[in-house]
Amino acid sequence: MWATLDQVIDRLKQGRNVCVIGHAKPDGDAISSVAGLVAILERYGIAAAGCIADQLPWYYRSLPGTERISTPDKVRGQSFDTTVIVDSSDLSRIGGAEVLLGGAPPDITLDHHRTNEGFGKLDYCDSGSAATAMIVLEISRAMVPLDEELAQLLLLGIATDTGFFKFANADAEVLARAAELVQQGARLQPIASAVLEHRSLSTLKLLGRLFDTIQVREEGKLAYGWVSEGMLRETGCTDQDTEGFVGEIRALHEVEVAVLFVESPPGEVHVSLRSKSYVDVSEVAAALGGGGHARAAGCSLHVERLQEAVDQVVAAVAQAIRESS
Ligand code: 5GP
């Protein structure tokens, strides 16, 4: 049921043992929102645990506060009177953490994806928020004083979901809130270094292989490339190493929509869609069973061969470009 943020905050304050869950294959905003909300609840005097189905990419672990997040097997067996799902537009996004709900809907969901249709007892989704961490920051204002550790944790989600303050969602509100966090002692440099400068030599070799696959269609407005299971194996990389690759495709001058296909494990293809200014890729992703935002969306497809996913998605994106231009 859709709720106001005040209703969500009232419900949170009634919790005694809260489990905060983020989406599988976590990004900076999921990590920031889970660890940030757990830190807020702890400071307020409520016991809380953070949980994400997949291991965090290793480079986030250097950031203080992320140790508040564990995997479902670590918290299973604990009893929770309140479950909260953050940064996830539907229940399937939390993957293996669903066991923690025991078949019940989550008590609270907090999100900013426009494709979210509400799946909790109380749902708050503001698609005008650049990051779920912006909403968590709003919650912190109503519950606890902001301190350096909390500010650092929340800056992570705001920085990563705005592409380090360069996407269209990096508005005055974002910059004002980020400035406030920095004033509280948060630092951007360790976040930028962890997220943007962690590539290994094998990851760079994989990026080189991706560049070799790039194809351009629709007079340069559509560019796509893929990372196959074989390419991961041959370079000694995992799908986690492909974070940020789709942005390299979007960097092409005339591109409106960039698409990255990552096959992992065999038979499963994750599709990342990014647009620059006018194509709503969340609609394309939603039609394929995924979701996201107007300028960044994704979906996962089950196929026999990678090429099937490529053909299907490229056709859908090409049509969306033709319809929007
Ligand atoms: P990415 O391409 O980085 O995986 O995801 C881009 C955006 O699309 C993120 O906001 C993410 O939450 C959303 N997204 C990615 N994959 C899926 C998916 O399979 N389902 C849904 N609902 N959203 C997705």
Ligand code: MN
């Ligand atoms: Mn987000």
